[in-house]
Amino acid sequence: MNEKAFQDYWQQNQCWGCGNNEHGLHIKSYWDVDESICVWQPNTYHMAGPAGFLNGGIIATIIDCHSICTAIANEYRIERRDLDSKPLIWCVTASLKLHYLLPTPVDKPLTLKAKVKEKEKKKTLINCSLISNKLETVKAEVLAVRVNPDKWYK
Amino acid sequence: MNEKAFQDYWQQNQCWGCGNNEHGLHIKSYWDVDESICVWQPNTYHMAGPAGFLNGGIIATIIDCHSICTAIANEYRIERRDLDSKPLIWCVTASLKLHYLLPTPVDKPLTLKAKVKEKEKKKTLINCSLISNKLETVKAEVLAVRVNPDKWYK
Numbered sequence: 001m002n003e004k005a006f007q008d009y010w011q012q013n014q015c016w017g018c019g020n021n022e023h024g025l026h027i028k029s030y031w032d033v034d035e036s037i038c039v040w041q042p043n044t045y046h047m048a049g050p051a052g053f054l055n056g057g058i059i060a061t062i063i064d065c066h067s068i069c070t071a072i073a074n075e076y077r078i079e080r081r082d083l084d085s086k087p088l089i090w091c092v093t094a095s096l097k098l099h100y101l102l103p104t105p106v107d108k109p110l111t112l113k114a115k116v117k118e119k120e121k122k123k124t125l126i127n128c129s130l131i132s133n134k135l136e137t138v139k140a141e142v143l144a145v146r147v148n149p150d151k152w153y154k
Numbered sequence: 155m156n157e158k159a160f161q162d163y164w165q166q167n168q169c170w171g172c173g174n175n176e177h178g179l180h181i182k183s184y185w186d187v188d189e190s191i192c193v194w195q196p197n198t199y200h201m202a203g204p205a206g207f208l209n210g211g212i213i214a215t216i217i218d219c220h221s222i223c224t225a226i227a228n229e230y231r232i233e234r235r236d237l238d239s240k241p242l243i244w245c246v247t248a249s250l251k252l253h254y255l256l257p258t259p260v261d262k263p264l265t266l267k268a269k270v271k272e273k274e275k276k277k278t279l280i281n282c283s284l285i286s287n288k289l290e291t292v293k294a295e296v297l298a299v300r301v302n303p304d305k306w307y308k
Binding site: 010012013014015016017018019021022023024043045046047048049050051053055056057058060061062064065090092093094095096097098099100103152153154 | 164170172173176177199200204205207210211212244250306307
């Protein structure tokens with residue numbers, strides 16, 4: 001994975017989870033054939049109530065960001081366009097459904113894998129899994145909706 | 155709301171969203187008759203991709219924390235016990251479903267309202283709404299499961 005991440009092409013993105021944000025999590029997503037991959041290392045203070053486990057909200061954040069960035073990258077792919085070509089394509093989250101299957105350790109690198117499950121007009125349904133230590137700890141479904149970026153990036 | 159918040163009774167809680175965590179969000183939840191209320195002010199850097207809107211993952215975090223703390227407080231209430239009485243009661247998130255209805259401004263105080271929808275043995279289903287500027291911007295359903303705290307707080 002030496003190529004640039006999806007997020008590296010979208011310099012206007014200031015998202016706390018995946019954008020140019022000095023206080024943010026800075027996740028990075030890449031295509032791996034027909035799914036997208038993100039490897040990320042939490043900070044130990046991103047804990048749930050008991051120490052040692054990753055906070056459920058941080059999990060929601062990285063799944064949301066990785067999935068929405070995958071939906072955006074998929075729109076560019078469908079249009080056979082480079083990720084930094086104009087006009088900008090943007091998607092937002094309509095819904096986020098997470099099933100926490102197992103506690104996720106906070107001190108290990110995590111892998112997110114996302115895949116487009118359905119695509120219909122402006123909507124993209126993404127399936128995303130969080131994997132820690134070879135175990136799927138969270139399973140998620142994210143509904144992304146393509147929006148007019150001019151209304152968001154003023 | 156002069157009384158102590160739910161979270162003030164659970165000093166062992168180190169959660170990034172609602173516990174004793176120097177890097178955390180420090181949300182505070184209170185009963186208001188049969189629903190629970192949390193008022194919270196985001197930092198402006200908790201933004202979504204475009205500036206001005208609150209990050210969807212931060213929204214997921216505060217909804218998750220407020221709802222789980224409500225489920226725990228409800229367990230104490232059912233047992234007619236003070237929130238700091240022993241033994242400790244704890245719940246974890248089994249699932250989190252969020253519907254993002256409107257963009258949420260990042261620069262305004264937010265109100266979360268949560269209510270127990272269903273209670274069956276170890277499971278509590280919570281409905282939670284995020285309100286900004288008198289508008290419901292996010293609607294959520296959180297499934298909490300009561301766990302043995304000795305397995306989590308070692």
